[in-house]
Amino acid sequence: MTEGMRGLGRLLLTPAVALLFLWMIIPLGMTVYFSTLRYNLLNPGMEGFVGLDNFRYFLTDPAFLASLRNTLVLVGAVLLITTVAGTLVALLLDEVIVGRSIVRLMVIAPFFVMPTVSALVWKNLLMHPVSGLFAFIGSSLGLTPIDWFAEAPLLAIILIVAWQWLPFATLILLTALQSLDEEQKEAAEMDGARALSTFFYITLPHLARPITVVILIETIFLLTVFAEIFVTTGGGPGLQTTNIAFLIYAQALIQYDVGAASAGGLVAVVLANIVAFFLVRLVGRNLEA
Amino acid sequence: MARRVSTGRTLVMTLLAWGVGFVIFFPILWMGLASFKTELEAFATPPSFLFFDWTTENYAAVQGRSDYVHHAVNSVVIAGGSVLIALLIAIPAAWSMAFAPSRHTRDILLWMLSTKMMPPVGVLVPIYLIYRNFGLLDSRIGLVLVLCLGNLPIVVWMLFTYFKEIPKDVLEAARMDGATVGKELVYVLTPMAVPGIASTVLLNVILAWNEAFWTLNLSTSEAAPLTVFIASYSSPEGLFWAKLSAASTLAIAPILVLGWFSQRQLVRGLTFGAVK
Numbered sequence: 001m002t003e004g005m006r007g008l009g010r011l012l013l014t015p016a017v018a019l020l021f022l023w024m025i026i027p028l029g030m031t032v033y034f035s036t037l038r039y040n041l042l043n044p045g046m047e048g049f050v051g052l053d054n055f056r057y058f059l060t061d062p063a064f065l066a067s068l069r070n071t072l073v074l075v076g077a078v079l080l081i082t083t084v085a086g087t088l089v090a091l092l093l094d095e096v097i098v099g100r101s102i103v104r105l106m107v108i109a110p111f112f113v114m115p116t117v118s119a120l121v122w123k124n125l126l127m128h129p130v131s132g133l134f135a136f137i138g139s140s141l142g143l144t145p146i147d148w149f150a151e152a153p154l155l156a157i158i159l160i161v162a163w164q165w166l167p168f169a170t171l172i173l174l175t176a177l178q179s180l181d182e183e184q185k186e187a188a189e190m191d192g193a194r195a196l197s198t199f200f201y202i203t204l205p206h207l208a209r210p211i212t213v214v215i216l217i218e219t220i221f222l223l224t225v226f227a228e229i230f231v232t233t234g235g236g237p238g239l240q241t242t243n244i245a246f247l248i249y250a251q252a253l254i255q256y257d258v259g260a261a262s263a264g265g266l267v268a269v270v271l272a273n274i275v276a277f278f279l280v281r282l283v284g285r286n287l288e289a
Numbered sequence: 290m291a292r293r294v295s296t297g298r299t300l301v302m303t304l305l306a307w308g309v310g311f312v313i314f315f316p317i318l319w320m321g322l323a324s325f326k327t328e329l330e331a332f333a334t335p336p337s338f339l340f341f342d343w344t345t346e347n348y349a350a351v352q353g354r355s356d357y358v359h360h361a362v363n364s365v366v367i368a369g370g371s372v373l374i375a376l377l378i379a380i381p382a383a384w385s386m387a388f389a390p391s392r393h394t395r396d397i398l399l400w401m402l403s404t405k406m407m408p409p410v411g412v413l414v415p416i417y418l419i420y421r422n423f424g425l426l427d428s429r430i431g432l433v434l435v436l437c438l439g440n441l442p443i444v445v446w447m448l449f450t451y452f453k454e455i456p457k458d459v460l461e462a463a464r465m466d467g468a469t470v471g472k473e474l475v476y477v478l479t480p481m482a483v484p485g486i487a488s489t490v491l492l493n494v495i496l497a498w499n500e501a502f503w504t505l506n507l508s509t510s511e512a513a514p515l516t517v518f519i520a521s522y523s524s525p526e527g528l529f530w531a532k533l534s535a536a537s538t539l540a541i542a543p544i545l546v547l548g549w550f551s552q553r554q555l556v557r558g559l560t561f562g563a564v565k
Contacts, residue, residue, distance in 0.1 A: 009389030112548035276406035
């Protein structure tokens with residue numbers, strides 16, 4: 001490669017790198033700075049350095065523990081539902097079926113629905129305690145309809161978010177399944193392996209990597225679920241559906257406590273970075289191959 | 290497809306798959322149906338599935354209640370604008386990393402990926418304050434900017450994976466014939482990269498169209514795209530299900546069609562090439 005090419009390459013790369021660098025470093029630097037200040041937008045002119053007080057305040061706030069718990073439950077439950085159901089649906093779609101492409105379209109559709117739409121449609125048309133479709137189905141079967149957003153608000157949010165992410169898991173696992181060598185499976189079948197052992201000894205090990213990718217990528221997005229909570233429960237009742245993202249939002253734009261919200265923001269960044277660390281390593285390994 | 294499968298198995302699997310597909314798709318179908326009901330019918334128990342008086346009055350009402358077209362235009366401008374600008378920045382960068390790689394290329398790529406992992410809520414406060422001070426709150430330019438930077442890493446990554454698949458010999462042949470780098474970019478590389486660029490645009494328009502963190506926090510009315518417009522139905526007045534359904538159907542229909550075309554790119558774009 002010529003020296004000129006190399007110089008040109010660097011030149012063409014610069015705008016993207018510079019912009020992303022600024023986009024990262026300026027807001028993040030400001031967040032770090034604000035997190036050490038007493039700074040409330042309602043009391044302008046009262047700003048002062050308070051060291052780590054905001055972190056102490058944020059981390060010992062009972063709301064933080066509640067929202068941390070909600071975040072973990074939400075992320076864990078959605079991951080469990082989407083990877084298990086996603087694997088099953090992907091296996092089903094990998095079978096010989098009539099009209100597979102149409103079924104595929106139906107299965108991936110929820111992924112393209114904007115979060116505010118899916119949340120409001122589920123909350124009203126499906127989960128309404130009197131006129132929702134679930135209430136109708138439940139009472140037809142002789143069950144007492146439940147008021148989802150009063151009795152099990154977090155479960156309601158989990159179901160909505162899982163419905164949105166199931167297509168993602170399915171699509172990725174299906175792509176991976178289709179690259180599995182048919183001959184390998186046939187050979188196993190001819191050796192007399194039963195369907196279950198083929199699944200556990202051949203299919204599942206092949207899916208280990210894509211499942212890891214699904215879990216890591218979903219986790220990054222699920223840690224900051226926001227719109228679904230914003231339009232349905234507003235974090236309530238009480239703190240029952242407040243996750244960390246929503247708590248920080250409430251602190252910043254409802255209570256205008258810039259200092260505490262910034263401290264919370266940094267906590268969220270640290271949490272996300274733990275996951276990101278593993279994902280970046282995984283992708284990086286793939287890049288060399 | 291060399292697998293021999295019995296007809297019975299195919300029949301069972303087909304029925305099962307259609308059943309599962311129908312259940313997953315059902316909320317969208319149900320919303321579509323409700324958009325053609327009157328408000329009373331949409332709220333009625335037991336619900337009617339197909340045998341109701343079909344009406345299109347909700348679609349007219351949605352435009353009348355709050356200017357739907359205005360928000361749809363905002364969505365188009367914000368999603369389209371942010372992707373277009375990201376593309377202008379990303380094409381040179383992806384070209385450089387695919388065809389003139391250096392020792393640092395791999396690290397730069399991974400670093401770009403890691404910027405995408407930063408939770409938006411971690412920088413909500415500073416971005417909000419910067420926007421307030423520069424008068425960018427509730428402005429289209431502000432949203433274009435933030436969504437452009439937010440999606441830039443994905444755009445660069447996708448383009449990079451597509452560019453890397455273009456055979457280098459073709460470029461070398463062009464260079465032998467005396468083509469400059471500029472000519473090579475325009476006449477040789479771009480035509481070969483069009484499918485990859487188109488896929489990148491498709492997926493990122495979808496992501497930007499549905500983005501609901503920054504749009505909800507940084508816009509209220511003037512610049513509000515459809516995500517925010519739909520959110521206004523969360524504090525309802527009176528019976529509103531049919532109107533909510535009509536507004537929602539309009540908001541997701543175009544992107545659903547685009548999405549169905551972009552299935553394959555979805556996997557590639559969202560896994561950063563980790564699953565092929």
